Amino acid sequence: MSTGSATSDAEDDETRSRRAVISSEGPPRRPTRFDPDRFSEEDPEDERSAEQERDGVSRTHQKEARQSQRNAANARERARMRVLSKAFSRLKTSLPWVPADTKLSKLDTLRLASSYICHLRQLLQEDRLQDHFVHPVNLTWPFLLSGRPEEDISSTGRLCGATA
DNA sequence: TAGGCCATCTGGTCCT
DNA sequence: AGGACCAGATGGCCTA
Secondary structure, eight states: OOOSOSOOHHHHHHHHHHHHHHHHTOTTOOOOSOOHHHHSSOOSOOOOOHHHHHHHHHHHHHHHHHHHHHHHHHHHHHHHHHHHHHHHHHHHHTOTTSOTTOOOOHHHHHHHHHHHHHHHHHHHHHHHHHOOOOOSBOOSTTTOBTTBTTOOGGGHHHHHHHHO
């Protein structure tokens, strides 16, 4: 299942910073698809009038503005994806039967989480059949433990782990 | 070396 | 207008 290519948290940080260096340095950037800016560049055959010259300046400014907006959007996207990755690794750590140092791809994590939820659901149904046992977990958002309101979703990982 | 996985960039779309 | 979200493209890294 695990192909070994999924990285641990430590590795994530390492590769991330490595990539960050690469990407922040700009020039070695991989070639992209169509880049309009590249093609709207000044054409060689131009003796410009002063007006065209001013035009060029404002165009350059527009280009720079667009580029900085793009860079900002890229940074936001990186941050967003980092949040997503962290959520995945948190989800992974809340899976029982999965040792902390196990390499799991995101897809594997989703699959295991899904099957674990199924498993928990079955347990609950069995509980309901026996009907003697009040389950400690309130199964409505935000999944509080009954009688222990200070516990939140972050503790359910440990709860799941204890279930294994 | 091929294939899987991931991070990043990018442009489009939707929402506030 | 600007930000969030999304999906496609791409290149790098790693393993079998």
